[in-house]
Amino acid sequence: MQKSLIPDINPDPTDSEEIRRRGLIRILALGLLVLSLLALMTIIVFLFIYPEQWHDKEILLAIVSSIAATITSVVIYQINKYSSKTASLLLLLLFVTASIFSDTPEQLADGRSLFIFTIPIAISSLLLFPLASFIFAALSSIIIVFLAHSVPTTPNPVAIVGFFMLAIVSWLSASSLDRALRELRVINANLDQVVIERTQALAESLSRERIEAGRNQAILNCIADGVVVFDRKWNAILANPALKGMLDLPIELIVNKNFRDLIEHPRLSPRSRGLLYAMMEHDTQPPSFRVEWGRKTLSISAAQVYDHSKDGDTNLGTVTVFRDFTREAEVERLKSTFVAIVSHELRTPLNAILGYAEMFKESVYGPMNQKQVNMAERIMKNTQRLLGLINDLLDQAQMEAGKLTIQMAPMKPAELLENVHSVLDQSVQEKGLRLTSEIEDNLPEVINGDSARLQQILVNLVNNGVKFTDHGVLHVRLFCPYSGRWGIEVSDTGRGIPESELPYIFDTFRQVDGAATRVHGGFGLGLSIVKQLVNLMNGEVKVKSKVDRGSTFTVTLPLTVPEADMEKRRML
Amino acid sequence: MSELALIIEDDEDLAHIFAEALRGVGFEVELLADGQAARERLTKGTAPYLILLDMHIPHVSGGDLLTHVIRKDERLAKAIVIITTADARMGDAYTDLADFVMVKPISFIQLRDLTSRLKPKD
Numbered sequence: 001m002q003k004s005l006i007p008d009i010n011p012d013p014t015d016s017e018e019i020r021r022r023g024l025i026r027i028l029a030l031g032l033l034v035l036s037l038l039a040l041m042t043i044i045v046f047l048f049i050y051p052e053q054w055h056d057k058e059i060l061l062a063i064v065s066s067i068a069a070t071i072t073s074v075v076i077y078q079i080n081k082y083s084s085k086t087a088s089l090l091l092l093l094l095f096v097t098a099s100i101f102s103d104t105p106e107q108l109a110d111g112r113s114l115f116i117f118t119i120p121i122a123i124s125s126l127l128l129f130p131l132a133s134f135i136f137a138a139l140s141s142i143i144i145v146f147l148a149h150s151v152p153t154t155p156n157p158v159a160i161v162g163f164f165m166l167a168i169v170s171w172l173s174a175s176s177l178d179r180a181l182r183e184l185r186v187i188n189a190n191l192d193q194v195v196i197e198r199t200q201a202l203a204e205s206l207s208r209e210r211i212e213a214g215r216n217q218a219i220l221n222c223i224a225d226g227v228v229v230f231d232r233k234w235n236a237i238l239a240n241p242a243l244k245g246m247l248d249l250p251i252e253l254i255v256n257k258n259f260r261d262l263i264e265h266p267r268l269s270p271r272s273r274g275l276l277y278a279m280m281e282h283d284t285q286p287p288s289f290r291v292e293w294g295r296k297t298l299s300i301s302a303a304q305v306y307d308h309s310k311d312g313d314t315n316l317g318t319v320t321v322f323r324d325f326t327r328e329a330e331v332e333r334l335k336s337t338f339v340a341i342v343s344h345e346l347r348t349p350l351n352a353i354l355g356y357a358e359m360f361k362e363s364v365y366g367p368m369n370q371k372q373v374n375m376a377e378r379i380m381k382n383t384q385r386l387l388g389l390i391n392d393l394l395d396q397a398q399m400e401a402g403k404l405t406i407q408m409a410p411m412k413p414a415e416l417l418e419n420v421h422s423v424l425d426q427s428v429q430e431k432g433l434r435l436t437s438e439i440e441d442n443l444p445e446v447i448n449g450d451s452a453r454l455q456q457i458l459v460n461l462v463n464n465g466v467k468f469t470d471h472g473v474l475h476v477r478l479f480c481p482y483s484g485r486w487g488i489e490v491s492d493t494g495r496g497i498p499e500s501e502l503p504y505i506f507d508t509f510r511q512v513d514g515a516a517t518r519v520h521g522g523f524g525l526g527l528s529i530v531k532q533l534v535n536l537m538n539g540e541v542k543v544k545s546k547v548d549r550g551s552t553f554t555v556t557l558p559l560t561v562p563e564a565d566m567e568k569r570r571m572l
Numbered sequence: 573m574s575e576l577a578l579i580i581e582d583d584e585d586l587a588h589i590f591a592e593a594l595r596g597v598g599f600e601v602e603l604l605a606d607g608q609a610a611r612e613r614l615t616k617g618t619a620p621y622l623i624l625l626d627m628h629i630p631h632v633s634g635g636d637l638l639t640h641v642i643r644k645d646e647r648l649a650k651a652i653v654i655i656t657t658a659d660a661r662m663g664d665a666y667t668d669l670a671d672f673v674m675v676k677p678i679s680f681i682q683l684r685d686l687t688s689r690l691k692p693k694d
Contacts (some may be wrong), residue, residue: 344628347658348583351677355589358680364592387677407664452660 016185021127022084028091028123029077036069065101069094088127092136095120100143109148111156117144121166125174133174137167226298226322229305232315234259234280246322247293267294276300290325297329298322339397346390354383392525395456396508399532406536410562411451413443413478413486420458420476428466428474435462437476443486448560453533454488460526461490461553469494472550486559491552497545505543506531530555574600575621575691580610580637581656582629586678590624593680597688607632611641619647622690627657627666635662638669652690 043062046053053059072094080087099120103113117140125133141160148155220227226243228236239254247254247262254262262268263276272291279289279302288301302320306313360368360376368376398404417437428435458476465474472493479487497505508528530553534541539557577599581587584605591601599622604610608631623642627634634655642648654672657663663673672686 344658347676348586352583352585352589354677355586355680359589359592362681362684364596383677407661 017181018084020181021088022080024127025080025084025087025091026077029073029080029087032091032094033070033073033077036066036073040066040070061101065098069098085128088124092120092124092127095123096136096139096143099140100147105147106151106153109144109151109153109155111159114144114156114159114162117159117163118166121163122170125167125170126177130171130175130178133167133170134164137163228254228320228322229317230259230320231317234318236262237317243322246296246298246324268292290329295326297325299325299328335397336403339394339403343390343394347387350383350387350390354380354387357383392529395529396525396532399529399536404533404536406450406453406533408448408450408560410446411449411454412446413439414445416451416454416458417476417478419455420462423459424462424466428462431466431469432471433466433469434473435476436473438478440477440479442480443478444559444561446562447486448562449557450537453537457530457533457555458488458490460530461488461555464526464553465490465492465494465551468492469550480559481556484559485556487557488555489552491550493550496547496549496551497543498547499545502543502545506541574598576600576602576618577622577624577687578602578604578610578613578620579624580604580607580629580634581624581626582606583626586626589680590678590683593684594622594624594687596684597691599687599691606630607634607637610637614641614645614648620651622652622654622687623648625653625655625670627655627659627662635666638666643669654686 040063043059043066047059072090076087076091076094079090096117099113099116100108102108102116107113121133121136121140124136125131140163141155144155144160220238220240223240224242226246227238227240228243229238231237235258236255239251241251243254244251247267249265259276259280263273263280268276269292272293275289275291279300288299290297290299292298300320300322302318304318305316307316357376357379359365361373361380363373395404417439421435421437425435462474462476469492474493475489475491477489477491479489481487506527508525531541534555534557537557539555541553541555543551543553545551575598577594579587579590579594579601581590581603582605587603587605591603594601602613602620604613607629610629611632614637625634625638625642634657638653638655642651642653652672653670654674655663655666655670656674656676656678658676660675663675667673674683674686
């Protein structure tokens with residue numbers, strides 16, 4: 001296959017020289033044959049008209065010459081097939097011989113028919129080699145001298161000079177022709193080489209491409225996810241075997257079909273159909289979404305394919321990856337049910353314990369002494385702690401399941417601070433600390449936010465500060481660092497966090513002191529929940545800390561103001 | 573005569589605690605542990621002054637009772653409705669229909685203080 005792409009080129013220049021000469025001799029031999037035959041016919045016609053001339057010596061000579069020329073031209077023609085050089089030599093000698101007999105020796109020596117000799121001189125340099133014209137000029141001169149000597153008379157010196165002049169001209173033109181041809185041959189050879197190289201490169205790149213395509217196909221065939229590639233009109237141009245297995249459809253019903261045919265398949269749920277049509281119609285889609293295919297849940301992610309060229313990006317189509325998500329979806333469903341049940345079943349008895357303890361404390365069923373009241377308070381406090389831990393665990397579980405959502409509504413930042421004070425003032429004071437707070441003037445009075453979750457962030461941050469501060473102040477600041485953002489800053493005067501631990505403090509179940517040496521209670525979920533909530537709100541949380549000096553946590557969030565409030569602000 | 577309070581709550585202990593809190597401030601208390609029974613009671617008999625309604629109860633959900641029974645009945649138009657739920661989000665969904673939303677865990681003291689403020693002064 002590869003070989004056939006390369007033309008069979010033999011760059012031997014002698015070959016073309018041989019061909020040229022052979023062609024030339026063929027023409028000359030044929031011309032000579034025609035002339036000889038014409039001469040023969042003319043003589044025959046002449047003898048018919050004048051039959052008495054039969055005995056003329058000259059006529060006989062002419063007949064013999066014509067026949068000899070005819071035979072010789074045929075012989076030359078045949079020899080030419082095997083060796084053009086021999087044929088050339090024979091042809092030239094034939095011309096010379098014919099020239100000798102073309103006129104009487106007197107006339108030839110005198111110069112009447114000398115021009116006949118010029119034919120072999122002129123063509124010898126073309127047929128044999130450029131300098132051959134001099135050989136034939138010399139040969140012709142010797143013949144002339146010889147003829148003149150035999151007559152006897154003096155040879156025509158002008159003719160001899162003429163022969164050599166012609167030889168020079170022939171030699172010059174033949175050698176320049178030869179040079180030109182040689183250059184042409186070199187150019188041709190170079191050109192042939194370039195063609196060979198290009199053809200070879202093309203063949204190599206084609207075979208490389210074929211290998212590459214084969215490799216890509218093998219990779220595609222081995223991918224466990226279903227892959228289908230659509231062109232710009234959503235015709236499936238490629239699909240892998242995994243997709244076939246996943247959809248349980250023959251590949252013919254997928255490839256070369258429009259995506260609409262697949263979407264209209266009865267196994268697809270109506271909701272999923274809507275999602276897929278939305279994917280087709282709007283180029284922007286969430287990174288991945290799920291569809292119900294029969295009893296299976298498939299996760300689909302689609303990406304546009306662009307060809308990046310100088311003229312800009314051209315959309316080539318869409319690559320869609322299908323992943324069997326049935327098991328994961330089932331686990332998620334179970335997890336979410338579990339979370340809901342646990343949430344209810346754990347909180348309800350704890351609520352009862354808390355309620356009964358409060359009833360003790362409040363002496364609902366008769367007076368209690370101080371010790372009993374203290375005990376009831378301890379029960380209440382521990383129950384509250386347990387409830388807090390359960391809430392953290394449930395929040396964590398919900399976030400992991402992706403079930404926790406942020407619900408934005410107009411809210412007042414000032415209320416956030418009021419609530420934090422009402423929830424935490426007591427525990428702050430019990431530890432001998434102070435909780436102070438401020439709101440910067442540039443923060444709008446009403447903003448959009450999820451107040452319950454913001455409250456949780458703030459409480460977790462302050463609680464964290466209380467836990468790790470033995471004396472001093474906890475300070476909460478709400479501020480507006482720059483347009484479009486607002487922030488919550490919680491700083492303490494606690495023991496601080498070692499630099500080596502800073503990268504891990506937002507990790508789940510992590511406390512700076514390890515599990516075996518824990519001094520502080522809790523699951524280590526507080527900061528992790530803060531981080532995750534802040535991420536859900538498209539914000540970020542940072543911490544700065546110095547050992548024995550304290551820590552500062554800064555949360556920055558996108559700032560939007562409810563529209564009604566915007567109007568008010570503009571009017572002000 | 574003391575005002576009637578209906579406590580619709582399926583957990584026996586919580587119902588007991590809530591009842592003690594309400595009795596403590598002078599309400600007459602009637603307990604209902606089931607959505608179906610609550611619907612029947614709400615459509616007949618003395619109209620309560622206050623309803624403490626749990627959102628998660630058997631047979632008929634607290635949400636349905638609130639939407640389709642309590643807020644549709646002329647006799648109950650004046651009743652003060654406090655909904656209790658373990659799910660803060662669910663509480664948010666019914667804020668417009670209820671007078672108060674209490675998210676579990678509900679403190680005895682908190683409930684007692686709230687209802688004492690709601691009780692008409694003699």
